[in-house]
Amino acid sequence: MSFVTDTTNDLDAAAVARDEDKDVDQAEHRDATAEADADLADANADDEDDEADEETDEDEEADEDEGDEEAEDDEEADGDSEAKAGSGSGRAATDLFRESEIAADYVEGLLDILDYDGDIDELVVSGRPVVEVVEGGDGSGKRLQALVGQRGATLEALQELSRLAVFRQTGSPSRLLLDVGGYRALRRKELGAIAKNAAEKVKEYGEAVRLEPMSAFERKCVHDVINALPGVESESEGVEPSRRIVVRPTA
The missing domain is CATH 3.30.300.20 (K homology (KH) domain)
Incomplete structure (x- = not known):
C-alpha cells in the first residue's frame, strides 16, 4: 500500500507564512522609515529653533548695544560722563x-x-x-x-x-x-538761547540741525533745554573733541 502525501496545503501555508513575514518586514521598514523621517524632522526643527535662538540672541545683542549707546548719551546728558565711573550716586x-x-x-x-x-x-x-x-x-x-x-x-x-x-x-x-x-552760568544762558534757536529751526523746516562741537558740560546744557521742549529731541554724535549735538523732530 502506498501513501500519497498531499503537500499542497503545506506549500500554501508556507507561502502564506512567507507573505506574512514579508508584510511584517515591510511594515517594520515603513515604521523605521517613518521614525527616521520623524527624527530628521525633529532635528531640522531643532536646527531651526537654534537658528531662531541665534537670531534672537543677535537681535538682543543689537538691542543691548543700542541701549548701551543710548545709555552713554543719557550719562553724557547728566554731565561729564568721562569721570562718572565709580563716583557713586x-x-x-x-x-x-x-x-x-x-x-x-x-x-x-x-x-x-x-x-x-x-x-x-x-x-x-x-x-x-x-x-x-x-x-x-x-x-x-x-x-x-x-x-x-x-x-x-x-x-x-x-x-x-x-x-x-x-x-x-x-x-x-x-x-x-x-x-x-561765573563763566559756566553765563555760558549756560548762551547755550539755552542756541538750543531754543535750533529747536525753532527744526520745527519750522522739519529737518535736523547739527550744532557745533561742544564740551560735555555744554552738551549737557543743550540737552537739558531740548528735553524740556515739545516736538524736538536731541542726541550726540561723533567723538571728542568733535562730538556735537543733533536736534531733530520728535519721531
Whole structure:
C-alpha cells in the first residue's frame, strides 16, 4: 500500500507564512522609515529653533548695544560722563564736600603760583562737589578770565587737573565741577538761547540741525533745554573733541 502525501496545503501555508513575514518586514521598514523621517524632522526643527535662538540672541545683542549707546548719551546728558565711573550716586555729603576741599586747596595753590587773586567757594550742589573761583574785589576779574580761555578750554583743563588732585587723595574718580568768574552760568544762558534757536529751526523746516562741537558740560546744557521742549529731541554724535549735538523732530 502506498501513501500519497498531499503537500499542497503545506506549500500554501508556507507561502502564506512567507507573505506574512514579508508584510511584517515591510511594515517594520515603513515604521523605521517613518521614525527616521520623524527624527530628521525633529532635528531640522531643532536646527531651526537654534537658528531662531541665534537670531534672537543677535537681535538682543543689537538691542543691548543700542541701549548701551543710548545709555552713554543719557550719562553724557547728566554731565561729564568721562569721570562718572565709580563716583557713586549715594556718596555721603561729607565725602563730596571733602572732594571740593581738596580741589579748592589745589586751585588755591595754583593761584598763588600765578599770583592771581580770587576768593574760592567750596560747595556741594545736587550731589556734586563744586569749586567756584570769584573776584576778590580788587579788579582781578580780567586776570581770572585767563583761567577760562577760549570757549572755556582752559577751564576744562583745570577742572580735569583738579579732579586728578582729588583722585590722588581719595582713590576714587570725581565729578567735581570747577567754575571761574561765573563763566559756566553765563555760558549756560548762551547755550539755552542756541538750543531754543535750533529747536525753532527744526520745527519750522522739519529737518535736523547739527550744532557745533561742544564740551560735555555744554552738551549737557543743550540737552537739558531740548528735553524740556515739545516736538524736538536731541542726541550726540561723533567723538571728542568733535562730538556735537543733533536736534531733530520728535519721531
